[in-house]
Amino acid sequence: MPKIYSDLEKKNIKKRLQNAAADCMMKYGVKKTTVDELVRIANIPKGTFYLFYESKELLLFEVILELHTEIENSMFEDISKIITSMNPDNLTNIIVIAMKKVCESCLLRIMTSNDIEVLSQKLPKEVLEMHLLHDDDSAEKILELFPNAGSLSKESISGAFRAVFFAMIYKREIGEENFYESIRIMVKGIIMQLL
Template sequence: MPKFNEHEKQHIRELLLNKGKELFVQYGLKKTSIDDIVQACGIAKGSFYRFFPSKEELYYEILRQEEAFTGDIIAELKGLDLPPAQLIEKLFYDSFQAIERSPFLSMVMRGYDWAQLIRKLPPEAMEEHTEADQQLGRELFAKWQKEGKLAPLDPDVITGMLRAVLLLSQHRQELGPLFDDIIVQLIRSIALGISAKPEKAPRS
């Protein structure tokens, strides 16, 4: 088995991630074999296992990288001084746009590969993934509640609302030509509904 220096390891790992993503988007997890991946990368099959124990582990790592957009959006929002409803609206809409821009995430949201991924990955990996998603939303929404920007709802419920909006990205065809307007108005309505309402001044 060939030995790789650190530069070669980094190059091969990036190649596996990039070519793997292309193949998964084109054929799905089930129909993409490790042979397909190594052939696209121009490496030996044995070399694949030096980086990932299975194609599911490769798929999962690609998923983690693609979902990194959430951290970027949250970091941007922290530096903005916007009214609560606009802040929430931007979070929801930017997240929705990120899903629409990513063929890989769009595929994942359709759920085609999810059952196989759950079966093949170690249970602790899936639990960690689910908890990491929840925790990110939980911390942000709890912070906004303390700052008086959000209504006193369960942060996990708000995270679930965000996920429900993201799932709508797969129903563009069913909703027809008004899809974009529907999404904008839906997100705006949610943002207005869950943002903290300013207290009314007492009557004199």
């Protein structure tokens, strides 16, 4: 019979699993992270893992989404602080800072090792579709800042920002020395089209 956990124990176990997942993704990537390693780090029985997650991929994706949301919320908070003095340069700076945070997190390692593709193949289709809808909602928030954006759809703006985001995979090929300046040029180009 499975052990019954209190709400506090459940919260604690889930947090330990999420921390273990972030740690493992940084060290090993998605493919080499195992449920055995996750439960060892979280110090829980393997059977307990499956009370919380159907697969390691769902846990890893949840951690990725939480980190993505945290960075995105920070970006929108910074944008709200400049709303009355917003211009292409200061908005570009905020978006580039958010992208730097991505580069400093496990997200870049996942993207550059093709782990995101492996993860995508093992996730339910509806989970991925929900994430894309979330990206479109974020693009809609950005579009709301630019009432003169005209005929640009939230899907095309979302796609443009996603393309810049995925350019981080090619940081070395773009040139690490000038990488963020190159990203800045692309982001500012998108913002100028929104004006």
